[in-house]
Amino acid sequence: MNYGKKVWIFPDAELPPVGENPIPGHESVIITNVSDKKAVIKVTLIYTDKEPVSFTAEVEAMRVRCLRTNQEKDFGPYTAKFEEQYAIMLESDVPIVAQYGRAEPRTVSFYTTPGYCE
Numbered sequence: 001m002n003y004g005k006k007v008w009i010f011p012d013a014e015l016p017p018v019g020e021n022p023i024p025g026h027e028s029v030i031i032t033n034v035s036d037k038k039a040v041i042k043v044t045l046i047y048t049d050k051e052p053v054s055f056t057a058e059v060e061a062m063r064v065r066c067l068r069t070n071q072e073k074d075f076g077p078y079t080a081k082f083e084e085q086y087a088i089m090l091e092s093d094v095p096i097v098a099q100y101g102r103a104e105p106r107t108v109s110f111y112t113t114p115g116y117c118e
Contacts, residue, residue, distance in 0.1 A: 006091065006094070014080075
């Protein structure tokens with residue numbers, strides 16, 4: 001059985017401040033690959049006031065990977081800036097399941113949401 005989709009879009013990304021709550025403010029994209037092949041994923045960041053940028057991420061077969069938007073090891077030179085509004089598009093060569101998560105210290109909340117998938 002084939003689970004997942006090849007294209008996912010998360011239209012509301014914005015890195016919150018770290019804050020001083022038990023769970024520090026952060027955001028991430030969590031990708032699950034349940035296929036028997038490594039997923040090669042083009043990550044495109046779409047901004048309100050500048051040109052889109054892209055980079056590649058990989059998720060091994062039958063694995064999950066969390067891409068933290070504020071960590072250079074995951075987002076490289078495109079690491080998110082505090083309060084910068086943008087969208088995230090994932091384009092994978094194999095079907096994946098993805099969700100977006102944000103810990104928001106301004107309202108002391110944590111939420112995840114599936115994106116639009118095609």
